[in-house]
Amino acid sequence: MEKIELLQKLAGIQTIESVMDLLRVNREMAIYYLHRLRKEGYVKTKRQSNNRRVYTISVDNKLGGKSYYEMINRYSPIKVSTPTVYRIYGKEPSLEETIIHAIKTKSLRTILASLALFKRINNWTELYRLAKENQITRQVGALYDLTRQIMKVRKMTLTFRANTLPKKGEKFQYILPGLKSNEFKNIEQKWKIYLPFNKKDLEDYKR
Numbered sequence: 698m699e700k701i702e703l704l705q706k707l708a709g710i711q712t713i714e715s716v717m718d719l720l721r722v723n724r725e726m727a728i729y730y731l732h733r734l735r736k737e738g739y740v741k742t743k744r745q746s747n748n749r750r751v752y753t754i755s756v757d758n759k760l761g762g763k764s765y766y767e768m769i770n771r772y773s774p775i776k777v778s779t780p781t782v783y784r785i786y787g788k789e790p791s792l793e794e795t796i797i798h799a800i801k802t803k804s805l806r807t808i809l810a811s812l813a814l815f816k817r818i819n820n821w822t823e824l825y826r827l828a829k830e831n832q833i834t835r836q837v838g839a840l841y842d843l844t845r846q847i848m849k850v851r852k853m854t855l856t857f858r859a860n861t862l863p864k865k866g867e868k869f870q871y872i873l874p875g876l877k878s879n880e881f882k883n884i885e886q887k888w889k890i891y892l893p894f895n896k897k898d899l900e901d902y903k904r
Contacts, residue, residue, distance in 0.1 A: 698720070698730065700733070700734070700737070703720075703730055703733070703734060704734070704739060704754065704756060706719050706720060707719060707720075707730075707734070707754045708754055708755055708756075709753075709754065709755075709778040710751060710752070710753050710754075710770070710776055710778045711751070711752045711753075711754060712749065712750070712751060712752070713727055713728065713731075713750065713752075716730065716731060716752070731752060734754060737759065738758060738759040739754055739755065739756065739758050739759055740752050740753070740754050740758065741753045741758050741767075743770070743771075751776070753767070753770070753778075763789045763790060764790075765790055765794070765795045765798045765799065766778065766807075768789070768790055768792065768795040768814075769795060769799065769807070769810050769811050769813075769814070770810075772792075772813050772814055772816075772817060773810040773811065773812075773813035773814070774813065774901060774902060775806070775809055775810040775813070775901050775902070776810065777804075777806055777807050777810045791820070791823065792814045792817055792818055793818065793820055793823045793824040793827055794827060795811065795814055796811055796814050796815070796818070796824065796837065796840075797824075797827045797828060797831055797833070797837075799811035799814075800831075800833055800836055800837070800840070800872065801831060801833070803873055803874075805873060805876075805893060808840070808872065808873075808893070809894065809898060809899075809901075812840060812843070812844045812847070812902075813844075813848070813902070815840070815841050815844040815850045815851075816844075816848055816849070816850050816851065817851070818850075818851055819851060821853060821854040821856070821857045822854075822856075822857075824837065824857070825856075825857050825860060825861070828861075834860070834861045835861060835862075835863055835870065835888045835889060835890045836870070836872050836890055837861070838853075838857075838858065838861045838862065838888050838890075839872070839884055839885070839887075839888035839890035839892060840872070840892075841853055842884045842887070842888070843881060843884055843892055843894065846881070846899070847899050847902045847903070848902060862887070862888070863888060863889040867889055868889065869885075869889045869890065869891060870889065870890055870891070871890075871891045871893075872890060872891065872892060872893050873893040876891065876892075876893035877891040877892070877893075878891070878892040878893070878894060878895055879895050880895045880896050881894070881895070
């Protein structure tokens, strides 16, 4: 099978089983094809907590640099993939930049996966600057408080919270148009932001 055809069929996040299914080959041949692509720099391998290997296959892997999605997949138990790679060449995107990008994608799964990054945020000044620049400060605050419901996170600074909480008279906004939580009304009311998740959506963080 030609390299271009392999890349077209396998682009994204794969396991050995998914490679076998997509190529309709046995395990031995799937390992062989992965080895071919890895030798040329198209494959990045990550071992999960259960010792299972996950392969990220992309033409961009050969070009170097890091994408926002690679940052999310590095730290989040919920994995995301996209046909469009937003790669930052010459440097690794910061966690703060990655959270802002995830919110701006308007992708339910990407935003859900990015919640794990709040656990590692320590530059609240930078996060506030980026959120304000993109006019999503309250969205960031609401998602942070939501994350506190499912994991231990680093404490938000008092300055960030004071500068971000809605002022009297400010109207509700959406993170994803038309989606509201049925179970986190207190957070929604506090930030005047409609959350797109309910408790069931957060169950992947508990597995």
